[in-house]
Amino acid sequence: MHDFHVRRGQLYCEQVPVDRIASAVGTPVYIYSHHTLLDHFHKLQRAFRSLKPRICFSVKANGNLAILKLLVQEGAGLDIVSGGELFRALQAGCPPEQIVFASVGKRPEEIREAIQRGIFCFNVESIPELLAINAEARRLGRTAPVALRINPNVDAHTHRYITTGTAESKFGISIEDAEAFILTRWRDVPAITLLGFHLHIGSQITKAAPFLTAIRRVGLLIRRVRQAGIGVEYLNLGGGLGIVYKDERPQTAEAFAKVVTPVIKQLKVRLILEPGRFIVGNAGILVTRVLYVKGTRSRAFAVVDAGMNDLIRPALYGAYHEVAPLKQNGHGGHRVYDVVGPICESADVLARERRLPELQAGDPLAIFGAGAYGFVMASNYNGRPRAAEVLVKGRRWFLIRRRETPKDLMRQDVIPAALIK
Numbered sequence: 001m002h003d004f005h006v007r008r009g010q011l012y013c014e015q016v017p018v019d020r021i022a023s024a025v026g027t028p029v030y031i032y033s034h035h036t037l038l039d040h041f042h043k044l045q046r047a048f049r050s051l052k053p054r055i056c057f058s059v060k061a062n063g064n065l066a067i068l069k070l071l072v073q074e075g076a077g078l079d080i081v082s083g084g085e086l087f088r089a090l091q092a093g094c095p096p097e098q099i100v101f102a103s104v105g106k107r108p109e110e111i112r113e114a115i116q117r118g119i120f121c122f123n124v125e126s127i128p129e130l131l132a133i134n135a136e137a138r139r140l141g142r143t144a145p146v147a148l149r150i151n152p153n154v155d156a157h158t159h160r161y162i163t164t165g166t167a168e169s170k171f172g173i174s175i176e177d178a179e180a181f182i183l184t185r186w187r188d189v190p191a192i193t194l195l196g197f198h199l200h201i202g203s204q205i206t207k208a209a210p211f212l213t214a215i216r217r218v219g220l221l222i223r224r225v226r227q228a229g230i231g232v233e234y235l236n237l238g239g240g241l242g243i244v245y246k247d248e249r250p251q252t253a254e255a256f257a258k259v260v261t262p263v264i265k266q267l268k269v270r271l272i273l274e275p276g277r278f279i280v281g282n283a284g285i286l287v288t289r290v291l292y293v294k295g296t297r298s299r300a301f302a303v304v305d306a307g308m309n310d311l312i313r314p315a316l317y318g319a320y321h322e323v324a325p326l327k328q329n330g331h332g333g334h335r336v337y338d339v340v341g342p343i344c345e346s347a348d349v350l351a352r353e354r355r356l357p358e359l360q361a362g363d364p365l366a367i368f369g370a371g372a373y374g375f376v377m378a379s380n381y382n383g384r385p386r387a388a389e390v391l392v393k394g395r396r397w398f399l400i401r402r403r404e405t406p407k408d409l410m411r412q413d414v415i416p417a418a419l420i421k
């Protein structure tokens, strides 16, 4: 599952003691395992080998250039959601024809850039957006390949902030609207090539059933569209595969593929997958250090040097992340702590009511499952430079992002001369 192990009372990432990295680079620091990252990618590849899908890693889950490059080298494509991520994907050396572009709010200049670069496919989230892409493509004298993102109205049974496939959510086009447009108004978009359909019903989904329901609903649409003489070559299943944070029992890649493969074969479509969390979630930890231990009458707090600006998932989604000391040297007994950051917000709690070995100032802690939606969501709130990132491969480790400095944070500030006395 991942390559973070306790050996002789010490946490290792692959063959490197995590504490050695924390001492060299400082804290907070994100640490990723090269082996875990590639292993998860290969697991998915292997599970779906009979379909040979295009696997486009979701850049928004972790956009570090070194990580993107490693996955691209293994044959991954990339799933992007903005012009900024397009730039990043190209910088990472991803061939444009391996890039798919989702997002409910693509700007005209982002659409133009993507067409000019020759990306594989736009995942289109509304009819007005489809018309806009058509208009940009015509202006450029090009055609734009698209998949319509279908909102299949399926409840993925995940956190309401990360469910995206129900009728109440802002994502995608209803089956009825997509069908009506394709069958009656498709001549309005002569610069569009329809590759197929796209689904992304949510994230951290632990069972195959909602995926299957969604595929069946889109399957009926595919049949009707084909009956009208319009070709459908691709089905993009999106991402959303769940991982273990605490006591979840998510489907394995093998089990997921076993359920999905026959339906995809029946539909005679080529499969695209866009995993994010599944690849990188458990491949990364956030290492932080205890600054102070303080108590009130009812609670013990471990105040640490990482905050919600470094890892916002607990504050944003009420997400659970496992926490453990890097060294089990033990100052004695155990105690229940709230592990809290230094940010001036009551929501800045990384872990609530955790039984941990008694902590002292200076103790380093690992926060697990931080590889996806961790660093990418970091901010500079409270004037905090963003953390460093490190990749471990076997016995070696590499800095893959320098820690920001206070100077970095002011780079874009302007003090207009006219305002100065």
Ligand SMILES: *Cc1c(COP(=O)(O)O)cnc(C)c1O
Pocket (backbone or CB within 6 Å): 058, 060, 061, 079, 102, 103, 200, 202, 203, 204, 238, 239, 240, 241, 274, 275, 276, 277, 278, 372
């Ligand atoms: C976020 C996202 C993904 C990745 O989701 P995971 O749950 O991390 O696998 C894939 N596709 C789209 C369109 C997304 O928005």
